[in-house]
Amino acid sequence: MIELTDADVDSPRRIDRETGAELGILAYQAAWDAGFRLEAELLGKLLAVLAPRIEHVGSTAIAGSAARPIIDVAVGVAQPSAIEFLLESLRPYGYRAAERANGAGLGGRLLVRWQRGIPTHHIHLVEYLGSSWRQMLLFRDVLRIDTRLAREYEWLRRRFAGLHPANRIAYARAKATFIQSVVSHAH
Numbered sequence: 566m567i568e569l570t571d572a573d574v575d576s577p578r579r580i581d582r583e584t585g586a587e588l589g590i591l592a593y594q595a596a597w598d599a600g601f602r603l604e605a606e607l608l609g610k611l612l613a614v615l616a617p618r619i620e621h622v623g624s625t626a627i628a629g630s631a632a633r634p635i636i637d638v639a640v641g642v643a644q645p646s647a648i649e650f651l652l653e654s655l656r657p658y659g660y661r662a663a664e665r666a667n668g669a670g671l672g673g674r675l676l677v678r679w680q681r682g683i684p685t686h687h688i689h690l691v692e693y694l695g696s697s698w699r700q701m702l703l704f705r706d707v708l709r710i711d712t713r714l715a716r717e718y719e720w721l722r723r724r725f726a727g728l729h730p731a732n733r734i735a736y737a738r739a740k741a742t743f744i745q746s747v748v749s750h751a752h
Contacts, residue, residue: 590631590723597625600636604678604686608640611655615642618693622701624722627708630715633726636686639701641693645673648690652676660688664734673697700748707751718743 601621608619623637624630642648652662655676663677673691677684691697708715721743729735 589633590719590726591634592631593627593629594625594634597632597634597636598628600685601625601638604636604638607658608638608688611658612640612642612648612651615644615647615651617642618698620702620705622689622705623687624718626705627715629712630708630719631723632719633722635684637689638686639689639691639698641691641695641698643693645690645692648674659685663687700744703751704744704748707747714747718747 598621605619605621609617618641620639620641621636622639623635624632625634625636652660659679660676661679663675673689673695676688676690678686678688689697689701691701708718718740722740725736725739729739
């Protein structure tokens with residue numbers, strides 16, 4: 566079991582500037598995989614000029630694991646900064662640039678796709694085969710193989726969602742210790 570730090574549990578509560586919505590954890594839904602495939606197809610078309618590699622990551626990519634109903638998508642490109650010139654063309658599809666939690670351990674750019682005022686997808690634009698790309702896929706793959714770790718991570722996410730019910734940034738920071746531990750042990 567991973568030990569929590571004071572920073573993991575003592576972050577001040579505040580309403581997230583973006584949503585004000587609670588970070589509910591739902592039972593696994595097979596529709597998340599279909600949702601990823603549709604999003605990957607759309608992103609492949611919208612970002613075709615960047616020749617992206619697209620992978621389903623995050624908790625919704627772990628079959629049988631409860632998760633927040635937001636699909637995480639890793640988009641690996643040769644030069645993530647190239648996305649800047651495409652941001653405005655992504656707006657009609659509901660994509661908005663978002664703040665990444667400090668301490669989350671990921672570089673690159675985070676886009677959030679909004680539909681009817683609800684965040685539905687987190688798009689992690691990172692360097693293909695760079696450290697963030699490798700970390701996201703390694704973490705996903707370890708949890709797909711090790712059901713004990715997947716259950717432990719689910720328990721922690723439920724705990725952190727309860728501690729930070731409307732604060733996406735604090736929730737992400739709280740998970741970072743566990744994620745880094747799993748990735749470090751997997752190397």
